[in-house]
Amino acid sequence: MLKMRVGDLLNEIVYKCQQMFGGYGFMEEYPIGRIYRDVRIAPIYGGISEIMKEIIAKMVIDEVEYKPVYKKQ
Numbered sequence: 001m002l003k004m005r006v007g008d009l010l011n012e013i014v015y016k017c018q019q020m021f022g023g024y025g026f027m028e029e030y031p032i033g034r035i036y037r038d039v040r041i042a043p044i045y046g047g048i049s050e051i052m053k054e055i056i057a058k059m060v061i062d063e064v065e066y067k068p069v070y071k072k073q
């Protein structure tokens, strides 16, 4: 849940910041342009949001429990 929320929040925040920069925000030469491109991957590479929602739905509707797996050191 946290992973999905953080990915979405990152995109919302950076979108607004980029808007403030106007056209410059779109250019690779400015860090905000690069940040905008980089945060877009957050809801994809950590597991796409659609799958995160599927997992949450299983927990809420089907009462499936996911337990963390600890490895022995």
Ligand SMILES: Cc1cc2nc3c(=O)[nH]c(=O)nc-3n(C[C@H](O)[C@H](O)[C@H](O)COP(=O)(O)OP(=O)(O)OC[C@H]3O[C@@H](n4cnc5c(N)ncnc54)[C@H](O)[C@@H]3O)c2cc1C
Pocket: 041, 044, 045, 046, 047, 048, 050, 051
């Ligand atoms: C920079 C980068 C680093 C990565 N690092 C790792 C890593 O270290 N380890 C690792 O295991 N993987 C890694 N990945 C892979 C990453 O986990 C996958 O990109 C991610 O799981 C999405 O899979 P996909 O790209 O095949 O997209 P797809 O599965 O083809 O999904 C494309 C789109 O289809 C839709 N979709 C897909 N399935 C569903 C569904 N069930 N329900 C609804 N809509 C759906 C969604 O809109 C989704 O965004 C990395 C990817 C990138 C880009």
